Amino acid sequence: MKKTILFVLVAVAALSVIACSKKEGAAEGAAEVVANKDKPLVFFNRQPSDPTTGAIDMQAMNWNDKTYYIGFDAVGGGAVQGQLITEYLAAADPAVIDRNGDGVIGYLLCVGDVGHNDSIARTRGIREALKTWTGSPDPTSSQEGSAVVGGTEMKVVELEGKAMTGMDGSTWNANAATDAMSGWATKYGDQIDMVVSNNDGMAMGCLQASNYPAGVPIFGYDANADAVEAIGSGKLSGTVSQNVDAQATATLQVIRNLLDGLTGSDVYEKGITTADQYGNKISAAVDYRANEKALMAQNAAVNAANWENYKAGARDNGIKQTNAPTKKVLLTLYNSADNFLSSSYLPALQYYAPLLNIDLTVVQGDGQNESSCVDKFTNLGNFDAFAVNMVKTNSAMDYTDKLKY
Numbered sequence: 001m002k003k004t005i006l007f008v009l010v011a012v013a014a015l016s017v018i019a020c021s022k023k024e025g026a027a028e029g030a031a032e033v034v035a036n037k038d039k040p041l042v043f044f045n046r047q048p049s050d051p052t053t054g055a056i057d058m059q060a061m062n063w064n065d066k067t068y069y070i071g072f073d074a075v076g077g078g079a080v081q082g083q084l085i086t087e088y089l090a091a092a093d094p095a096v097i098d099r100n101g102d103g104v105i106g107y108l109l110c111v112g113d114v115g116h117n118d119s120i121a122r123t124r125g126i127r128e129a130l131k132t133w134t135g136s137p138d139p140t141s142s143q144e145g146s147a148v149v150g151g152t153e154m155k156v157v158e159l160e161g162k163a164m165t166g167m168d169g170s171t172w173n174a175n176a177a178t179d180a181m182s183g184w185a186t187k188y189g190d191q192i193d194m195v196v197s198n199n200d201g202m203a204m205g206c207l208q209a210s211n212y213p214a215g216v217p218i219f220g221y222d223a224n225a226d227a228v229e230a231i232g233s234g235k236l237s238g239t240v241s242q243n244v245d246a247q248a249t250a251t252l253q254v255i256r257n258l259l260d261g262l263t264g265s266d267v268y269e270k271g272i273t274t275a276d277q278y279g280n281k282i283s284a285a286v287d288y289r290a291n292e293k294a295l296m297a298q299n300a301a302v303n304a305a306n307w308e309n310y311k312a313g314a315r316d317n318g319i320k321q322t323n324a325p326t327k328k329v330l331l332t333l334y335n336s337a338d339n340f341l342s343s344s345y346l347p348a349l350q351y352y353a354p355l356l357n358i359d360l361t362v363v364q365g366d367g368q369n370e371s372s373c374v375d376k377f378t379n380l381g382n383f384d385a386f387a388v389n390m391v392k393t394n395s396a397m398d399y400t401d402k403l404k405y
């Protein structure tokens with residue numbers, strides 16, 4: 001009997017030694033032993049939320065203790081865009097900007113996606129600044145507003161607002177903006193004194209219309225390279241930088257921290273507000289919002305006075321080559337044709353990922369069907385972590401469902 005007990009004890013001890021060494025092996029990077037459901041999951045650019053109420057989808061954010069969102073201060077950004085526009089008007093000559101001299105500033109509004117927090121915040125920020133906000137982000141809902149133009153208070157009227165949805169259903173569609181602008185130019189003629197857009201892609205789309213009324217001020221958002229150049233050449237009046245470098249780096253840094261085994265506040269502070277173990281730290285401020293499990297970059301107005309500081313190619317030199325162990329990350333982008341994601345965000349990711357020794361696999365959707373991304377969200381066992389940019393902000397479960405097994 002005693003012998004049997006001794007044997008069992010020895011066997012249990014031996015088994016736990018094997019279990020321990022297996023666990024150590026996993027920590028050293030054997031990705032296959034970590035279940036998909038326990039891997040880091042970072043949402044970025046499209047915050048899991050209700051498209052109608054904007055309420056954050058905390059069920060998605062609490063998928064596991066390694067789930068975070070990386071974005072930027074959307075509401076603050078809307079206010080920055082509004083202020084950029086009112087400051088422009090304040091310095092403008094009423095006799096020049098009011099093209100038909102009727103004492104009314106008529107403007108047109110390009111809306112990106114009626115169910116996207118960023119788009120809603122910008123529509124609101126613009127309309128609040130121009131006092132045309134009715135309390136509803138609906139593209140067709142506005143009231144008569146006012147603004148100070150060159151020292152004189154003038155009436156402001158939103159001639160028309162429109163969600164720029166492509167023929168295929170994709171949102172933030174620049175071609176749809178070109179078509180809408182052609183129609184507007186004919187329909188409203190010299191009532192058009194200004195054009196404002198939820199993003200640069202659609203603003204640049206408007207400028208593509210062959211009958212765009214020459215000299216009419218136009219504002220975008222994103223500080224994409226082509227838009228910044230267009231400010232330099234006087235075609236675009238202003239944009240807002242949502243600091244794509246800070247966002248792309250923070251997305252990768254949080255993943256790096258989680259894969260390095262950091263926990264608690266280290267996950268969203270190391271390399272972000274304090275130097276990480278490799279000596280890296282993002283130069284710009286990125287704020288953590290505990291109630292949303294979100295890291296948010298800040299916005300800055302860009303116009304003729306400072307556009308040169310936002311020219312493409314200026315990367316964050318707070319991020320240098322690390323010797324961190326290589327990790328594999330699967331990253332989805334909702335729409336391969338989105339100007340901001342493909343011309344600003346993706347190049348930033350591709351610049352910083354090798355520095356953090358993150359081996360990125362990028363899959364891109366069509367901007368309209370979640371399946372265009374979800375169908376490529378496969379071979380999950382081959383990856384150490386996931387970064388998700390959804391087609392619809394309420395689709396998080398389509399991805400987490402695939403991580404369950």
Ligand code: BGC
Nearest residue numbers: 045046118172199222338340
């Ligand atoms: C950007 C838009 C982009 C959208 C995609 C926004 O933050 O400003 O340009 O189309 O994200 O989700």
